[in-house]
Amino acid sequence: MDEAKKMETSEEAPKEQKALIRWIKEHKKEIAIAGVSITALVGLVLGIKNKEAMEVFWNALKNNDPKIPIKTEDPRITEQVRNIESVVIPMHREYKEPFDVGFHIRNLHEGWKASPEKLAKAAAYGIELLPGQTLVEGYTKGEVT
Numbered sequence: 001m002d003e004a005k006k007m008e009t010s011e012e013a014p015k016e017q018k019a020l021i022r023w024i025k026e027h028k029k030e031i032a033i034a035g036v037s038i039t040a041l042v043g044l045v046l047g048i049k050n051k052e053a054m055e056v057f058w059n060a061l062k063n064n065d066p067k068i069p070i071k072t073e074d075p076r077i078t079e080q081v082r083n084i085e086s087v088v089i090p091m092h093r094e095y096k097e098p099f100d101v102g103f104h105i106r107n108l109h110e111g112w113k114a115s116p117e118k119l120a121k122a123a124a125y126g127i128e129l130l131p132g133q134t135l136v137e138g139y140t141k142g143e144v145t
Contacts, residue, residue: 098142105129106136 024031047054105127108114114122114134122128122135129135 096142098140101139101141103138104136105133108132108134 103125110132112132114129118135119129121137125135127135
């Protein structure tokens with residue numbers, strides 16, 4: 001019984017494909033008109049949304065006078081340096097002795113806010129934090145663990 005269904009399905013697929021191709025050939029004009037209409041509609045909507053930018057661009061094109069020659073500078077030829085001494089800058093700092101860092105104000109990343117606890121501590125110290133700032137408590141830096 002399953003084989004009979006498979007045979008019917010496999011025979012129907014090419015028929016459906018041929019019918020679809022025939023329908024597309026018969027309605028070629030309508031499909032082309034629909035495609036052009038949709039493209040024009042999308043272009044119109046984008047043009048309306050970006051009207052200001054298009055006006056600025058159009059005015060820039062209007063002001064571009066082809067009669068005015070474009071000035072170019074001669075390329076500068078500089079003497080080539082064959083041996084360049086490289087300076088090594090250490091990227092990792094090693095603190096030999098631990099030291100204390102007092103509490104201070106830290107600028108946060110854009111969009112970040114100080115926690116309510118930090119705002120309360122800053123108010124207790126008489127410090128007014130601006131938006132995007134937090135209070136950092138004192139800590140010891142350079143400890144050897």
